[in-house]
Each structure stands twice: as structure tokens, then as C-alpha cells.
Amino acid sequence: MYPRLMINLDKLKQNLDACASIVHRVPGASMMIVTKGMCADPGIVKLAADHPAVEYVADSRIQNLKTYADKVREKGKKTVLLRLPMHSEASEVVRYADLSLNSEISTIRLLDQEAEKAGLVHQVLLMIDLGDLREGIFYQNEEEIFAVVSEILKMQHIKLHGLGVNLTCYGAIIPKHDNLSLLVELGRKIEKAFSITLQMISGGNSSSIYLIGRGELPEGINNLRLGESFLLGNDTAYGTNIPGTVRDTLVLQAEIIELKDKPSYPIGEIGVDAFGHRPEYVDTGMMTRGIIAIGQQDAQLDSMIPLDHDIKILGGSSDHIIVDLSRCHTQYQVGDVLSFTLGYGGMLKAATSPYVEKVYRGTAQ
Numbered sequence: 043m044y045p046r047l048m049i050n051l052d053k054l055k056q057n058l059d060a061c062a063s064i065v066h067r068v069p070g071a072s073m074m075i076v077t078k079g080m081c082a083d084p085g086i087v088k089l090a091a092d093h094p095a096v097e098y099v100a101d102s103r104i105q106n107l108k109t110y111a112d113k114v115r116e117k118g119k120k121t122v123l124l125r126l127p128m129h130s131e132a133s134e135v136v137r138y139a140d141l142s143l144n145s146e147i148s149t150i151r152l153l154d155q156e157a158e159k160a161g162l163v164h165q166v167l168l169m170i171d172l173g174d175l176r177e178g179i180f181y182q183n184e185e186e187i188f189a190v191v192s193e194i195l196k197m198q199h200i201k202l203h204g205l206g207v208n209l210t211c212y213g214a215i216i217p218k219h220d221n222l223s224l225l226v227e228l229g230r231k232i233e234k235a236f237s238i239t240l241q242m243i244s245g246g247n248s249s250s251i252y253l254i255g256r257g258e259l260p261e262g263i264n265n266l267r268l269g270e271s272f273l274l275g276n277d278t279a280y281g282t283n284i285p286g287t288v289r290d291t292l293v294l295q296a297e298i299i300e301l302k303d304k305p306s307y308p309i310g311e312i313g314v315d316a317f318g319h320r321p322e323y324v325d326t327g328m329m330t331r332g333i334i335a336i337g338q339q340d341a342q343l344d345s346m347i348p349l350d351h352d353i354k355i356l357g358g359s360s361d362h363i364i365v366d367l368s369r370c371h372t373q374y375q376v377g378d379v380l381s382f383t384l385g386y387g388g389m390l391k392a393a394t395s396p397y398v399e400k401v402y403r404g405t406a407q
């Protein structure tokens with residue numbers, strides 16, 4: 043069946059090995075593998091759970107953790123909820139996540155109650171916002187940080203596992219020695235003030251890994267949470283390829299359902315397209331146009347690269363993508379399959395669409 047997403051487990055294993063060898067240059071550092079970009083695909087979860095260098099397997103959605111909490115725990119590893127818990131999911135969070143990222147004391151109180159009911163201790167990573175302006179207590183607001191820590195330390199069923207920061211995802215702020223050092227300093231201050239030891243100072247996601255290569259990761263950061271760097275080999279700070287990784291771990295395939303010579307410029311008055319945008323076209327005369335049976339429901343047009351570089355993506359609607367095949371050396375026909383490598387957005391869409399069949403390649407199953 044098409045469209046389908048080919049998942050190369052051998053290449054993903056290669057990426058995981060490469061990320062692990064970089065993270066392990068930091069003495070005592072742990073690696074958290076993030077599965078949300080591939081919608082917690084079972085083959086990828088298994089790869090992460092089986093890998094000796096992975097200590098934590100994480101996702102932003104409790105539904106995804108539910109599918110794999112048992113399998114990960116069986117291997118002696120911990121599950122992590124990355125997105126701040128909703129009040130309404132607190133009971134599920136303590137059940138399926140060993141650790142969750144938090145910034146709201148009201149939520150942590152609920153987790154404490156639910157953990158008590160379930161007869162367990164739930165671990166919390168307190169998120170600090172160093173300026174990216176997504177989640178976390180703002181780093182300058184030390185009064186709130188210390189008040190929250192103080193209250194957590196009195197709770198019977200919550201354990202403060204450490205501090206964390208997330209950068210780049212929203213504000214596009216790049217992790218540096220300067221800003222990450224603030225997190226380490228804050229951690230040391232908390233340890234001293236409360237006479238405790240924080241197990242984890244988590245220094246961010248795939249945008250932080252480049253700092254290890256440069257020898258600029260501040261001492262004290264002892265965990266990274268890696269999704270895109272493992273899945274697609276991308277250093278997301280500067281968009282370079284992480285040494286030892288490959289980018290073609292995933293290939294999206296779709297079938298040609300129409301192939302005709304037509305004009306490049308639509309005929310008639312131009313209004314708005316299926317998504318309310320007013321498109322602009324360049325008249326380049328007649329072209330060979332193909333339609334493939336996949337659309338914006340399953341794909342992100344600016345996050346997919348044709349393996350045949352002579353193919354140009356012209357646009358698409360919910361269920362159709364239109365490609366220019368005029369310059370191709372291959373003589374395509376209706377029924378042929380076109381292949382694309384993916385960026386993060388393209389991966390997310392394809393992995394999440396129920397219309398895209400997932401097929402494994404490689405033996406690392």
C-alpha cells in the first residue's frame with residue numbers, strides 16, 4: 043500500500059550509536075531518547091529501549107507513553123513525559139511516566155496526590171526558562187524557583203530529580219556555554235541552600251549536542267534529550283549534520299495517479315486555494331505534471347526532498363501533491379512510486395497520518 047514511510051532501523055541504529063558516542067564524551071552524562079517525532083513508532087521505541095546507552099525514553103504525549111511504558115521499564119529504563127502535564131491527566135502521568143517535566147506547583151501538588159493514591163514516588167524535573175520563552179520558571183525569578191523547590195522537598199510522593207531547560211523549539215534561542223551555565227549555577231545554588239544533590243541537570247534537546255563537539259558544554263550538564271539528532275542526524279542549532287549520522291533514515295513514498303502535459307499557469311480568475319491562501323504562479327510554458335496520491339494531511343510540502351533531484355514539488359491540497367517532472371531523465375508513468383527524504387515537519391506529519399503505512403527496513407528490529 044502507498045503512501046508509505048520506509049523506516050530504516052539499521053540507519054537509525056547508526057545514528058543512535060553516533061549520538062551515544064558524542065554524549066558519552068561527557069563523563070557521567072545520560073541520554074534521553076525522544077520518540078514524539080515518529081509518533082512513538084514501536085520499532086524505534088524497541089531500538090531505543092534495547093540500546094545500552096539509552097537510560098530514558100521520552101515523549102510529549104501520555105497516549106504514546108501508554109503504548110510503551112511496560113516495554114521500556116522491562117529493560118530497566120525510565121519513561122519520561124516531556125510536555126508539562128495537564129491537571130486532567132495527572133493520574134495517568136504517575137502511572138505511565140517515571141519522570142515528568144514541570145513548572146507549575148499546582149500540577150506538582152496533583153501529581154503528589156495521585157502518586158500517593160497509586161502508592162509510588164514520582165520524579166520531577168523542574169523546568170527553568172533561560173529565555174526561549176516556552177516552558178519553565180523564568181530563570182531570573184529565583185524567589186519562585188526556591189519556593190517551588192522548598193515545597194517539593196516536603197512532598198512525600200514527589201522526588202526532585204533535577205533541573206532542565208528547553209531551548210530553540212519556540213524562541214529559536216541557541217544553547218551556548220553562557221546560557222547553559224546559568225542552569226548549572228542555579229542547580230549548585232539549590233543544592234547548597236537545601237543540602238540536597240540533584241541527579242540531573244538536563245541541558246536541552248538536539249540543539250545542544252553541537253556544544254560537546256566544540257568542548258563548550260558547561261561542566262555540570264549531565265543529560266541531553268535527543269529526538270531529531272537521532273531520527274534525522276540533524277544538529278538543530280546550526281542545521282549541520284551530526285558526525286557519524288545519516289539523514290536518509292526515513293523515506294516517504296507515494297504513487298503517481300496522473301501524469302500529463304499541461305500549462306504551468308492556471309486558466310481563469312485566481313481566488314484562494316483549499317487552505318485560504320492566494321497562490322502565485324510563474325508562467326514557464328507547458329510542463330509535464332504529475333499528481334501523487336498523498337496530500338497535506340500526510341505530508342509537509344516544504345519538508346520533503348525528492349530523491350530524484352530533477353523533480354520539483356509545485357504544490358498540493360489535502361490529498362494531492364503536484365510535481366513538475368519536465369526536467370526528469372527518468373520516464374515516469376502512472377503507477378510509478380516517487381520517494382522523498384524528510385525534514386522534522388515532514389516526518390511528524392507522515393508518522394502521525396493513519397493513511398501512511400509504516401514499513402521497516404534493516405535488521406536492527
Ligand SMILES: *Cc1c(COP(=O)(O)O)cnc(C)c1O
Pocket residue numbers: 076078079102124125143208246247248249267268269270271278
Ligand atoms: C521535543 C522535545 C525534545 C526533543 O527535541 P529534539 O529537537 O527533537 O531533539 C526535548 N525536550 C523537550 C522538552 C521537548 O519537547
